[in-house]
Amino acid sequence: MTELKNDRLLRALLREPVDTTPVWIMRQAGRYLPEYRATRERAGDFLTLCKTPELACEVTLQPLARFPLDAAILFSDILTVPDAMGLGLGFAEGEGPYFERPVRNAAAIRNLAVPDPEQDLGYVMDAIRVIRRELDGRVPLIGFSGSPWTLATYMVEGGSSKDFRRIKAMMYVQPEVLQQLLEVLSDSVAAYLNAQIAAGAQAVMIFDTWGGVLTPEAYRSFSLDPMQRIVDQLTREHEGRRVPVTLFTKGGGAWLEAMADTGCDALGLDWTTDIGEARQRVGARVALQGNLDPSVLYASPERIRQHVADVLERYGSGSGHVFNLGHGVHQFVDPQHVGALVDAVHELSAAYHS
Amino acid sequence: MTELKNDRLLRALLREPVDTTPVWIMRQAGRYLPEYRATRERAGDFLTLCKTPELACEVTLQPLARFPLDAAILFSDILTVPDAMGLGLGFAEGEGPYFERPVRNAAAIRNLAVPDPEQDLGYVMDAIRVIRRELDGRVPLIGFSGSPWTLATYMVEGGSSKDFRRIKAMMYVQPEVLQQLLEVLSDSVAAYLNAQIAAGAQAVMIFDTWGGVLTPEAYRSFSLDPMQRIVDQLTREHEGRRVPVTLFTKGGGAWLEAMADTGCDALGLDWTTDIGEARQRVGARVALQGNLDPSVLYASPERIRQHVADVLERYGSGSGHVFNLGHGVHQFVDPQHVGALVDAVHELSAAYHS
Numbered sequence: 220m221t222e223l224k225n226d227r228l229l230r231a232l233l234r235e236p237v238d239t240t241p242v243w244i245m246r247q248a249g250r251y252l253p254e255y256r257a258t259r260e261r262a263g264d265f266l267t268l269c270k271t272p273e274l275a276c277e278v279t280l281q282p283l284a285r286f287p288l289d290a291a292i293l294f295s296d297i298l299t300v301p302d303a304m305g306l307g308l309g310f311a312e313g314e315g316p317y318f319e320r321p322v323r324n325a326a327a328i329r330n331l332a333v334p335d336p337e338q339d340l341g342y343v344m345d346a347i348r349v350i351r352r353e354l355d356g357r358v359p360l361i362g363f364s365g366s367p368w369t370l371a372t373y374m375v376e377g378g379s380s381k382d383f384r385r386i387k388a389m390m391y392v393q394p395e396v397l398q399q400l401l402e403v404l405s406d407s408v409a410a411y412l413n414a415q416i417a418a419g420a421q422a423v424m425i426f427d428t429w430g431g432v433l434t435p436e437a438y439r440s441f442s443l444d445p446m447q448r449i450v451d452q453l454t455r456e457h458e459g460r461r462v463p464v465t466l467f468t469k470g471g472g473a474w475l476e477a478m479a480d481t482g483c484d485a486l487g488l489d490w491t492t493d494i495g496e497a498r499q500r501v502g503a504r505v506a507l508q509g510n511l512d513p514s515v516l517y518a519s520p521e522r523i524r525q526h527v528a529d530v531l532e533r534y535g536s537g538s539g540h541v542f543n544l545g546h547g548v549h550q551f552v553d554p555q556h557v558g559a560l561v562d563a564v565h566e567l568s569a570a571y572h573s
Numbered sequence: 574m575t576e577l578k579n580d581r582l583l584r585a586l587l588r589e590p591v592d593t594t595p596v597w598i599m600r601q602a603g604r605y606l607p608e609y610r611a612t613r614e615r616a617g618d619f620l621t622l623c624k625t626p627e628l629a630c631e632v633t634l635q636p637l638a639r640f641p642l643d644a645a646i647l648f649s650d651i652l653t654v655p656d657a658m659g660l661g662l663g664f665a666e667g668e669g670p671y672f673e674r675p676v677r678n679a680a681a682i683r684n685l686a687v688p689d690p691e692q693d694l695g696y697v698m699d700a701i702r703v704i705r706r707e708l709d710g711r712v713p714l715i716g717f718s719g720s721p722w723t724l725a726t727y728m729v730e731g732g733s734s735k736d737f738r739r740i741k742a743m744m745y746v747q748p749e750v751l752q753q754l755l756e757v758l759s760d761s762v763a764a765y766l767n768a769q770i771a772a773g774a775q776a777v778m779i780f781d782t783w784g785g786v787l788t789p790e791a792y793r794s795f796s797l798d799p800m801q802r803i804v805d806q807l808t809r810e811h812e813g814r815r816v817p818v819t820l821f822t823k824g825g826g827a828w829l830e831a832m833a834d835t836g837c838d839a840l841g842l843d844w845t846t847d848i849g850e851a852r853q854r855v856g857a858r859v860a861l862q863g864n865l866d867p868s869v870l871y872a873s874p875e876r877i878r879q880h881v882a883d884v885l886e887r888y889g890s891g892s893g894h895v896f897n898l899g900h901g902v903h904q905f906v907d908p909q910h911v912g913a914l915v916d917a918v919h920e921l922s923a924a925y926h927s
Binding site: 382383384387388390391392431432433434435437438470472473490491492493512513514515517518519522526549551 | 736737738741742744745746785786787788789791824826827844845846847866867868869871872873876880903905
């Protein structure tokens with residue numbers, strides 16, 4: 220195994236000392252980069268891009284060629300697991316994802332089985348192996364999955380939703396049926412992330428994009444408990460190092476204590492939570508990742524730098540902070556502004572790690 | 574002036590003793606009611622319905638004929654104020670609202686003036702007068718407006734938005750321009766609500782639908798401060814009674830203390846906040862309105878009753894609670910389920926007011 224040349228990310232996620240705050244950016248390989256759009260064009264469609272390991276590797280590495288980022292993140296989609304379960308994932312131009320065969324009743328849910336990651340999601344594992352080879356130890360590679368609740372919303376709604384009425388009707392009318400779906404998803408995600416770790420992912424993250432639409436009680440039962448079931452099953456050490464696990468519930472700022480109780484290593488924060496207050500609440504137990512408003516990247520490099528300084532100051536001195544946006548980078552952002560952010564983090568954060 | 578026969582709502586909003594917890598429902602006059610759809614059909618389009626006082630009165634009263642609700646709420650749209658400013662409000666079928674002339678730069682914003690409510694929004698004041706006459710003191714009438722920030726999002730984006738990129742770019746690039754827009758909106762909303770109070774609204778509510786997409790700091794500057802400017806200007810007594818003011822920021826559960834500091838009488842809560850915890854935080858200073866997940870109405874009347882019991886128990890004994898959903902009732906809900914909710918509130922809450 221090649222020694223990691225830059226292990227800031229892994230150290231910060233475990234709250235070990237670092238020289239500067241590590242930074243990566245959600246959707247750092249994405250449409251704001253012209254080279255991404257060119258590869259996407261060459262692939263023909265988004266799913267082919269995800270399912271062709273060489274192309275997935277190519278776009279994964281693109282932002283690293285531009286910016287001194289401290290991590291690569293596997294280029295993939297959160298909906299690969301339900302696709303492997305046979306739901307038929309598709310993307311309508313400008314409309315977002317859809318499933319040809321949504322699951323909306325007990326019978327459909329009973330028929331779902333945990334996919335075999337190497338067999339049914341082999342293209343993801345192949346991509347990880349290719350990316351690790353090409354990275355050659357420059358920075359660590361992050362693997363990821365959608366959370367069971369988030370995957371379930373797309374599987375039951377059949378695509379994106381504003382009011383989540385089908386899955387919420389299921390939740391309030393037949394909670395035991397939804398729990399069955401969440402169980403098979405928890406076990407599927409655990410197997411999927413463990414296979415990613417075996418293939419070479421050095422940290423993993425669970426994206427709970429839609430946990431924030433739940434009541435506190437329902438969040439615990441239908442989003443957090445399934446994530447707990449995953450954390451309990453994960454491989455926590457590989458290649459002689461701990462594999463840090465990050466949980467990120469968008470809109471979950473009220474529930475950080477409960478999230479930290481799962482035994483994960485770090486929490487992702489969106490921009491609606493003050494990272495300094497979050498640190499006071501849970502910073503002795505977990506690292507924090509975030510949390511600049513992605514819209515700040517529309518401002519000038521000078522203003523971006525001020526906002527970066529503000530987030531760093533709010534977090535304060537010492538390790539345990541991974542700089543990131545509070546959600547994915549927007550497609551209309553100028554790539555130079557992303558560069559300004561990355562540089563500002565490295566330059567301004569050194570003072571907090573003396 | 575006719576004596577109010579049922580003043581539970583006004584008493585609860587002021588934390589005065591009541592016999593049962595009052596209940597009304599956001600969007601109680603709406604598409605889930607067949608009689609609403611019939612009137613809407615007759616009107617031809619949504620805006621004509623809003624702008625014809627007799628029709629607005631008709632739909633305002635429809636839910637009261639079905640359910641023993643404790644309040645009527647003016648039937649109108651949150652975007653009437655920018656429409657009166659000359660932006661040209663329209664509704665694309667199934668697409669939501671849009672403005673023909675969005676405001677996207679300093680010059681367009683400088684040209685905006687505070688509308689004269691009686692002249693430019695006379696149809697709203699006429700509707701209030703007709704509704705008060707027809708209500709004949711049965712229950713109080715609630716007036717409302719969108720918050721400055723929420724109105725500004727539609728005015729700058731030109732309609733609904735997922736990422737609010739235009740207004741957020743303005744916020745981070747030209748904050749002083751956005752502040753100018755929010756100032757004219759604050760003064761416009763204050764004049765509008767005062768005119769509603771003069772016309773007969775017995776309580777008013779400010780809907781801050783999109784405050785929850787802001788950072789804590791930006792929420793204060795761009796959403797809460799403008800609402801404060803309104804609260805400071807409002808007529809607080811009319812017809813010999815206090816006119817309670819309710820602020821509702823969807824997704825604003827983290828900021829209840831700051832909202833209560835404005836001097837408003839009550840806070841609306843969405844379903845992501847525990848109403849018992851909210852009461853512990855601010856219940857000695859303000860009443861609380863909410864906060865059942867609207868999706869509970871897809872469940873059976875028996876389950877709805879259980880969820881109502883749960884919210885009542887979380888709030889606990891004593892006055893200061895106005896039962897409501899955490900957001901508007903969905904259009905696909907069975908009206909009988911709304912009836913089950915209203916009955917459950919009255920039956921189960923009496924025990925908390927002995």
